[in-house]
Amino acid sequence: MGAIIKAIEYVYPKNPITNEDLGYMYPDYDFSKFANKVGIEIRYWVKENETALDLAVEACEKIFLKIRREEIDYILYCTQSPEYFLPTTACILQNKLDLRKDVGALDFNLGCSGFTTGVSLAKGLISSGQVRNVLLVTAETYSKYIHPQDRSNKGIFGDAAAATLISYSEDECIGEFLFGTDGSGYDKLIVKNGCSRFGFDSNAEEVAYGTNNLYTDNHLYMNGPEIFNFTNKIIPDFTKDILAKNNLNLLDPSQYVFHQANAFMLNFLRNKIKIEQDKFFIDLRDGGNTVSCTIPIALKKYLSSKDSIDENIIIVGFGVGLSWSGGLIKIKDKL
Amino acid sequence: MTKQEFFVNLKEELEIDVALVGVINLKNLDEWDSMTAMVLIGYVSNEFGVTLTAEDLEVITTIDSLIEKIGVDKFD
Numbered sequence: 001m002g003a004i005i006k007a008i009e010y011v012y013p014k015n016p017i018t019n020e021d022l023g024y025m026y027p028d029y030d031f032s033k034f035a036n037k038v039g040i041e042i043r044y045w046v047k048e049n050e051t052a053l054d055l056a057v058e059a060c061e062k063i064f065l066k067i068r069r070e071e072i073d074y075i076l077y078c079t080q081s082p083e084y085f086l087p088t089t090a091c092i093l094q095n096k097l098d099l100r101k102d103v104g105a106l107d108f109n110l111g112c113s114g115f116t117t118g119v120s121l122a123k124g125l126i127s128s129g130q131v132r133n134v135l136l137v138t139a140e141t142y143s144k145y146i147h148p149q150d151r152s153n154k155g156i157f158g159d160a161a162a163a164t165l166i167s168y169s170e171d172e173c174i175g176e177f178l179f180g181t182d183g184s185g186y187d188k189l190i191v192k193n194g195c196s197r198f199g200f201d202s203n204a205e206e207v208a209y210g211t212n213n214l215y216t217d218n219h220l221y222m223n224g225p226e227i228f229n230f231t232n233k234i235i236p237d238f239t240k241d242i243l244a245k246n247n248l249n250l251l252d253p254s255q256y257v258f259h260q261a262n263a264f265m266l267n268f269l270r271n272k273i274k275i276e277q278d279k280f281f282i283d284l285r286d287g288g289n290t291v292s293c294t295i296p297i298a299l300k301k302y303l304s305s306k307d308s309i310d311e312n313i314i315i316v317g318f319g320v321g322l323s324w325s326g327g328l329i330k331i332k333d334k335l
Numbered sequence: 336m337t338k339q340e341f342f343v344n345l346k347e348e349l350e351i352d353v354a355l356v357g358v359i360n361l362k363n364l365d366e367w368d369s370m371t372a373m374v375l376i377g378y379v380s381n382e383f384g385v386t387l388t389a390e391d392l393e394v395i396t397t398i399d400s401l402i403e404k405i406g407v408d409k410f411d
Contacts, residue, residue, distance in 0.1 A: 029368070033350075037370045152369040211368040225389040228373050232380060264370065268377045 002172025003126040005119070008300045008335040009062035010162035011055055012044035012287060019155075026151040028212075034155055035285075039263025043158030043288035045143040052081040052139035053089055055161030057096050060137060063163045069097060073131035075105040076121055078114035078292045080320070081141040082107060085195075093137065104131070111189070112259040112319030114138055114292030115162070116326050119315070120177040122166040132168040137161065138292035145191050145220035147206075150213045153222055156262060158288035162296035175328030176245040180238060185322035188226045192217040227319065228265060235318055236272045238326065242314060246328040250274065252312065253328070255302060257281045259317045260294035292317070303334050336382070337411045338402065345398065348378045357399040375401075383409050 019031040019041055035041050046055070056077070077090035090105035104125075110117055115138050122134035139161035146153045166174070193216075194200040204216035215221050235258075243250060256275050258266060263282050270280045281302050290297060295315050303309060309331055316326030336344070342355040351366050353359075361367055361375075376387045385405050387395075395401050402410065 034370075037374070211362075211372070213369070223389050224369050224373060225376055225387065225392055228376055229380075229386055229388065232377070233386075262370075264373060264377070272381075 001127065001129075002169050002174065003123045003166055004169035004171070004173035005164060005299075005329055005331060005335065006167045007063055007066050007165040008162060008296045009059050010160060010293060010297045010300060011058040011062070013046040013050060013055065013159050014044075015047060016042045016044055018042050022151070022155055025154075029151055031155065037262075037264050038156060039266075039282060039284045040155065040158075040288040041285045043155070044160065046141050046159045050141075051083060052079050052141045052159070052161060053083050053092060053096070055141070055159065056093060056137050056139035056163070059139070059161040059163040060093070060097050060135065063135070063165055064097075067133075067165060069099055071133045072097075072099050072135045073103055074122075074125055074134045075099070075103060076118050076134060076136045077105070077107045078110055078118050078136070078138045079107060079140060080109055080111055080291070081139065081144065082109075090137075110321065110323055111140075111291050112261065112294070113317035113321065113323040113325045115164075115295040116177070116315050116317035117179070117323075118292075119164070119166065119174060119329065120179075120325065120327060123174040123177070126166065126168050127172075134166045136164040136166055138164075138296065140291040140293060142220060142291060147213075147215045147219040149206075150215050150219065152210055152213050152224070153220060156289050158290050160287060160290035160293040160297065162293040162300075164296050173330040173332070175330070176242070177325060177327030178238065178242050178245055180234065180324040182230075182322045185226065185230060188223045188230070188322065189221070189320040191220050194218060230322055231261070231265060231269065231318055232272070234324060235269055235316060238318075238324060239273050239314065239316055242316065242326050242328065248312070248314075248328070251276075253279065253314045254311045255279055255281055255313045257295055257298045257302060257313055257315050259319060260284045260298055261289055261319070291319070299331075300335055303331060306334070309333055336409075341402070341410065342398065344382075345378070349374055355398055357397060357402070359398055360396050361398060361401065362396065379405060385409075
């Protein structure tokens with residue numbers, strides 16, 4: 001008895017922003033080099049009246065072209081862009097998707113470690129015999145949080161939603177997962193104002209940081225160097241721990257799909273762990289860093305390029321929290 | 336590594352157009368941005384086993400000051 005990832009679908013907003021577009025918005029910065037270093041050419045931003053839930057509904061409807069919506073037993077909805085403080089966005093999603101009313105539905109607030117954690121939670125629900133079909137949805141619109149003059153983060157982050165169907169299977173196709181949390185780094189990537197601790201401040205001071213970027217405490221702040229150092233320090237050994245937990249050697253997995261943070265960081269990690277280049281997925285060109293959506297999008301892109309599929313894939317997510325998780329998945333069909 | 340070799344390597348790693356010397360202020364270079372800062376952190380970590388923090392990056396100005404932060408004893 002086990003669980004398997006059966007389908008993945010994703011959507012971007014309709015509005016593509018190219019590096020050339022960013023060049024017009026920020027004429028004092030050369031975005032042409034952005035494609036080489038960061039690996040991103042296009043990111044998509046929602047319109048003002050569009051939300052992560054809107055994207056999520058679209059992604060889920062694509063899944064329902066493959067399976068009947070009546071079969072869904074549980075919604076795990078990962079977002080840091082909820083519709084409201086309350087109620088739970090997953091409940092609204094149940095209604096918008098016209099799912100059965102005897103389903104479980106909850107939001108969980110994670111960023112770049114959200115998908116990997118969600119896969120593990122879905123496995124737990126299925127393996128314990130509670131449900132058969134879990135709809136894991138990741139949906140994020142960081143573009144709404146980024147200060148208009150924060151060109152670095154405007155360039156890196158894109159909006160997206162991904163829907164993943166995880167189902168009961170005779171064979172276990174979701175292996176062992178490991179987790180990590182270090183809340184001491186909570187303020188390294190944060191939107192400080194507008195919640196319970198600090199309310200929205202209409203007079204929040206504009207602060208310059210990084211290289212001529214601006215933010216206020218109402219906006220997303222990312223301490224890039226500290227996030228990089230955290231990743232560099234934790235993720236190589238963590239990846240090796242995942243391999244050991246699954247009784248695998250470095251060469252055994254057919255592919256490594258990490259959170260697509262940025263191309264430089266990914267290459268840096270790959271070199272440090274000593275993973276072969278053709279076994280390490282990097283593709284942020286179309287879409288950018290879509291937070292909890294990067295891994296399902298990368299899985300879909302990777303598998304669509306394969307002719308025959310019998311894959312052992314190590315997935316690793318890491319970021320805001322600080323939080324990280326990862327494990328082994330086995331894929332036997334195109335998703 | 337000598338300081339001269341460091342200047343050459345740094346120029347290559349950070350993809351800087353001009354020749355580098357100790358008194359050059361990194362942050363005045365056209366190429367200096369958040370990504371270049373990350374490349375610098377990665378290079379220094381790999382080459383010297385030294386972690387540059389966000390605070391270090393705030394303080395560093397010239398390449399000489401970067402060498403001091405890395406540790407002068409790490410250079411021949």
